[in-house]
Amino acid sequence: MSEQKTRGVTRRTFVKAATAAGLAAGLGPFVIPRRAQAAKTLKILQWNHFVPGYDKWFNNTYIKEWGEKNDTQVIVDNVGLVTLNSRAAAEVSAQKGHDLFMFLWPPPVYEDQVIDHAEIYQECQRRYGKPIDLAVRSTYNPKTRKYYGFSDSYVPDPVNYRKDLWDDVGMAPDTWDDIREGGRKIKQKHKIPVGIGLSAEIDTGMAMRAIMYSHGSSVQDAEGNLVLNSPQTRECLKFVKALFEETMTPEVLAWDASSNNRMILAGKGSLVLNAISVTREAENKKMPIADQIWLAKAAKGPVRRIGLEHVMDVYTIWKFAANIEGAKKFLVDYIGNFRQGFLNSEFYNFPCFPSRVPDIKQLLAKDSKAKPANKYAVLTDVLDWATNVGYPGYANAAIDEVFSTWVLNTMFAKAATGATSPEEALSEAEAACKRIWAKWKEKKMI
Amino acid sequence: MATVETRKISKFYTHEQAAVDGIDLFIPEGEFIVFLGPSGCGKTTLLRMIAGLEHPTAGDVLIDDRVVTALAPRDRNIAMVFQSYALYPHMSVFDNIAFPLRARQFAKAEIPGKVRWAAEMFGIARFLERKPRELSGGERQRVALARALVREPQVFLLDEPLSNLDAKLRTSARDELQQFQRRIGTTTIYVTHDQVEAMGLGDRVVVLSQGKVRQVGKPLEVYDEPADTFVAGFLGSPPMNLIDRGSAILGFRPEHFLPIEARETGNDAVRFTFRVTRVEYLGADRLVYGMLEGGAGEAKVLSRLPSTVPLPVQLGERHEFVIGRRDLKFFDRQTGLRTAPIPL
Amino acid sequence: MTALASHAAAPTGARSRLRRLADSERFLAWALLAPAVVFIVALVGFPFVLALLYSVTNVTVGTQSASFVGLAKFRQAMESPAFWGAVRNTFLFTLVSQALVIVLAGTLARLLMMEFRGKWFVRLLILLPWVAPISLGSIGWLWIFDSIYSVINWTLRHIGIFGPETWPIWLGQPTLAMASIITVHVWRMLPLAAIIMLAGFSGIPKDIHDAAAIDGAGFWRRELQIILPLVLPIVLVAVLFGIVFTATDMIVIFIITRGGPFDSTQVLASLAYYTGIDGGDLAEGAAISLFLFPLLVAIAYLMLRLARRTEVT
Ligand SMILES: Nc1ncnc2c1ncn2[C@@H]1O[C@H](COP(=O)(O)OP(=O)(O)OP(=O)(O)O)[C@@H](O)[C@H]1O
Numbered sequence A: 001m002s003e004q005k006t007r008g009v010t011r012r013t014f015v016k017a018a019t020a021a022g023l024a025a026g027l028g029p030f031v032i033p034r035r036a037q038a039a040k041t042l043k044i045l046q047w048n049h050f051v052p053g054y055d056k057w058f059n060n061t062y063i064k065e066w067g068e069k070n071d072t073q074v075i076v077d078n079v080g081l082v083t084l085n086s087r088a089a090a091e092v093s094a095q096k097g098h099d100l101f102m103f104l105w106p107p108p109v110y111e112d113q114v115i116d117h118a119e120i121y122q123e124c125q126r127r128y129g130k131p132i133d134l135a136v137r138s139t140y141n142p143k144t145r146k147y148y149g150f151s152d153s154y155v156p157d158p159v160n161y162r163k164d165l166w167d168d169v170g171m172a173p174d175t176w177d178d179i180r181e182g183g184r185k186i187k188q189k190h191k192i193p194v195g196i197g198l199s200a201e202i203d204t205g206m207a208m209r210a211i212m213y214s215h216g217s218s219v220q221d222a223e224g225n226l227v228l229n230s231p232q233t234r235e236c237l238k239f240v241k242a243l244f245e246e247t248m249t250p251e252v253l254a255w256d257a258s259s260n261n262r263m264i265l266a267g268k269g270s271l272v273l274n275a276i277s278v279t280r281e282a283e284n285k286k287m288p289i290a291d292q293i294w295l296a297k298a299a300k301g302p303v304r305r306i307g308l309e310h311v312m313d314v315y316t317i318w319k320f321a322a323n324i325e326g327a328k329k330f331l332v333d334y335i336g337n338f339r340q341g342f343l344n345s346e347f348y349n350f351p352c353f354p355s356r357v358p359d360i361k362q363l364l365a366k367d368s369k370a371k372p373a374n375k376y377a378v379l380t381d382v383l384d385w386a387t388n389v390g391y392p393g394y395a396n397a398a399i400d401e402v403f404s405t406w407v408l409n410t411m412f413a414k415a416a417t418g419a420t421s422p423e424e425a426l427s428e429a430e431a432a433c434k435r436i437w438a439k440w441k442e443k444k445m446i
Numbered sequence B: 001m002a003t004v005e006t007r008k009i010s011k012f013y014t015h016e017q018a019a020v021d022g023i024d025l026f027i028p029e030g031e032f033i034v035f036l037g038p039s040g041c042g043k044t045t046l047l048r049m050i051a052g053l054e055h056p057t058a059g060d061v062l063i064d065d066r067v068v069t070a071l072a073p074r075d076r077n078i079a080m081v082f083q084s085y086a087l088y089p090h091m092s093v094f095d096n097i098a099f100p101l102r103a104r105q106f107a108k109a110e111i112p113g114k115v116r117w118a119a120e121m122f123g124i125a126r127f128l129e130r131k132p133r134e135l136s137g138g139e140r141q142r143v144a145l146a147r148a149l150v151r152e153p154q155v156f157l158l159d160e161p162l163s164n165l166d167a168k169l170r171t172s173a174r175d176e177l178q179q180f181q182r183r184i185g186t187t188t189i190y191v192t193h194d195q196v197e198a199m200g201l202g203d204r205v206v207v208l209s210q211g212k213v214r215q216v217g218k219p220l221e222v223y224d225e226p227a228d229t230f231v232a233g234f235l236g237s238p239p240m241n242l243i244d245r246g247s248a249i250l251g252f253r254p255e256h257f258l259p260i261e262a263r264e265t266g267n268d269a270v271r272f273t274f275r276v277t278r279v280e281y282l283g284a285d286r287l288v289y290g291m292l293e294g295g296a297g298e299a300k301v302l303s304r305l306p307s308t309v310p311l312p313v314q315l316g317e318r319h320e321f322v323i324g325r326r327d328l329k330f331f332d333r334q335t336g337l338r339t340a341p342i343p344l
Numbered sequence C: 001m002t003a004l005a006s007h008a009a010a011p012t013g014a015r016s017r018l019r020r021l022a023d024s025e026r027f028l029a030w031a032l033l034a035p036a037v038v039f040i041v042a043l044v045g046f047p048f049v050l051a052l053l054y055s056v057t058n059v060t061v062g063t064q065s066a067s068f069v070g071l072a073k074f075r076q077a078m079e080s081p082a083f084w085g086a087v088r089n090t091f092l093f094t095l096v097s098q099a100l101v102i103v104l105a106g107t108l109a110r111l112l113m114m115e116f117r118g119k120w121f122v123r124l125l126i127l128l129p130w131v132a133p134i135s136l137g138s139i140g141w142l143w144i145f146d147s148i149y150s151v152i153n154w155t156l157r158h159i160g161i162f163g164p165e166t167w168p169i170w171l172g173q174p175t176l177a178m179a180s181i182i183t184v185h186v187w188r189m190l191p192l193a194a195i196i197m198l199a200g201f202s203g204i205p206k207d208i209h210d211a212a213a214i215d216g217a218g219f220w221r222r223e224l225q226i227i228l229p230l231v232l233p234i235v236l237v238a239v240l241f242g243i244v245f246t247a248t249d250m251i252v253i254f255i256i257t258r259g260g261p262f263d264s265t266q267v268l269a270s271l272a273y274y275t276g277i278d279g280g281d282l283a284e285g286a287a288i289s290l291f292l293f294p295l296l297v298a299i300a301y302l303m304l305r306l307a308r309r310t311e312v313t
């Protein structure tokens, strides 16, 4: 009896304590005093920039200044680039999240979830002149006539090559055939391969499209019809197979987006397709190899010289964002100040409104870190040889799914390694594309 | 059937304390010998060394005059019954009993007959298809015995095999066990801390304390002629009265300490004055607590009287009690060992 | 209990009611279980129901509204060769890694049962992969398998097993890549499995081992006829857990190979993620992720029955 009683009491005490603890935890957020804050907040989500100096400037200087002027507390959350998609999906399903969400590629699937960004383009155009075509093609759906995002900048994707090695075989990587031949010679002579990815990652996606577009092949035509199955695509598959066998090693099959950077910086690659983050890292870390890595325009194919953007900054404003007006204003102002963005990204981010960096030619011709100082001057006419994913059409939801599920990467990797015949690889990819097209047509988004 | 011998066998689990401390024993063929001692005295350890489950720190084990110290248990041709029975829970009774046969590669055809024979010996033939968890404690214990018996080992080792049974069952099991051993005549070593079991079962009893042998002998011998104060104080319930008498310790069993009326007094009896302080009734007996007076000071002792003997004294009163001279044992004060009688 | 509480609790009103509640077994059982129930509903039940709903609609990451399409998404998924490749890979990945885990965990558990100095340290080391965040460990593995800096290749070359021309690209060749992710997954599952097995082995009373030794059982007889059957129920639970966990997990693949090279390590869980989240087709992703569900339920049912049948006490 007495034992039972003590048990009861102890237990009662326990329940009381537990209840108290639970209450404290639940009430905590309301009780803890918050510090004084600005009238409004603006929450931004974007990636961890490959040029760390950019984040430092953006997070510590730029948004503070803008926030003060606009009586707004600006909060930036930086995330790794591979988590962007799942973050976005989470925000949409919660109908809650950031006011500005920056993708690194066009996000047409979210068209229903975002405001029409036309107004921002209009305002910027009124103030700063026309945006580049690449920006529009990466953010506009001609079917619904809606701007599903706003692109402030893009990142060129030049050829990065080892000047010393290429000189040694007496060649320069100007055309895709040059890359194949020179790459082969260098691999034979120096055992240093070419590093163009054949893996499920963004750089591979861009490189494969660069090869396709320059060979006259593409996934869709200008009107958005599926045209993947073409003699030109077959040509490309053969070319990539030869390129892989003659100039590369299977390591490219296992890559992630930064593997090519690591390869060439380690001195283990003769050529990669990448943004200038490669040379910038070498310069900033004072690596001796920095002076040997040179840049070239996108390689010329049998049909044209064309490449992709390396990444495409696309800011979106959710319909459910808390501070839509503030987000719009932020973007317009950011374009106004874009020259700072260009400089602080160390020329990584190129302007979608070219008038905002009027002296870009002079800046590129005389870089303070590069040796030679005009190393980056090849980027001057980047707009003549860079295009969007979805070329010659727009980046739409189907193009996006093809890109994000790595349909083309897989097709090329299978054909290149001989896992399937090029013909089989193509027919599998086409079947996948057809399914995807059918799906999005049914949704009336293309 | 075999002899078992240990020579200077010791076991140190830790550096300081010996669990078994240099024991020499010889067990002749067919003997039922019991290791008896208080908890922690090293009985199990000694048994496990004989079984080969524990390796001695020093000394040797011999079975049939052959040194087996280095042999694995399976090569000693012994069988053991554990306190927990250690039946294989996932096997039927049949498979449990057959296991040692199969492990020893007995011919397949032979096995069922042998199992049946062993099972019948212990009256468990009905249960052969059951799993151990479907048996009572007593039945499990029989299965364990059958499993030990089935391959007719040279030596049986039993470690407190009855301690998980209730009192009534224990008595009948004890009886059966002894009959069974007599019938098959296998050398048997039986470990227990229960002196009733030891007295009832053993041809000889080995009394152990702190890893050492205190006395080896027939049950009556160790009871009547304890070799030292430990054995005197350990056996019997209540045990021997031990009182200080100058250079020696005087010992006598409570049942020998009787009122003067209950015994013919003669030359062979010694008288004491006993002041009774308490009487406890145990049914057939009474325990009489009190103080011994006179001589070399007072001492607490007790007497055990059969209820047929009247108690001619009230609580608090003094009375004359006597002990037969033969029933008085003397021990050395220093060593605790038996000594010659001294004049009182 | 209730009766006791009522005369122990003299005070009236709310306080006494509270006390009575605190004394009630039923209420208390629920109160104490509630967090676990909430947790399971929120983290397992809710997503599962959501996946069920999604899989029969045409919902995408970008839409909130969706219409019912029946089993169309399952059909759609099954039309693609990538899906069947993933099914095959899932089986391969699960079966091979689980077989390895069981054998290795069993061995490890036996080793851990032996007495030796510094045992606690070895135990700690073995538990580490389980305690450390998986992403951290996997990134370590990424470096071990890295095409340029591969630690294994470097070591093997330096001790002379690999010649100067041998430099396997672990993640670049389908078989090696599959072997790599299996290795990482085994490394990851091993600690828990070993601990579960250790519990199983330690649960066998010492007397049983002794009895087997005395009865004359040799090594294999003891392993196969005594120890294995006795740990079987617990091993089955470990295997079941491992299978379900492995068949539904993608984190190792996500970090190490992302399904590559060319889908040769793509499993259903990772394919579901890429289709549903990256590709935007939530419905098809959900359909893919649910594909194995009936099979896993069947496996779970069978294993638990088997475990009950072999249960011993
Ligand atoms: N594995 C072991 N490690 C360390 N010490 C042990 C071990 N086994 C027994 N001992 C110690 O050795 C001594 C003798 O133990 P043993 O089990 O032989 O006693 P016992 O006489 O059988 O006692 P009981 O009647 O309680 O079974 C004890 O002090 C015990 O604590």
Ligand SMILES: [Mg+2]
Binding pocket: B043, B044, B045
């Ligand atoms: Mg014992």
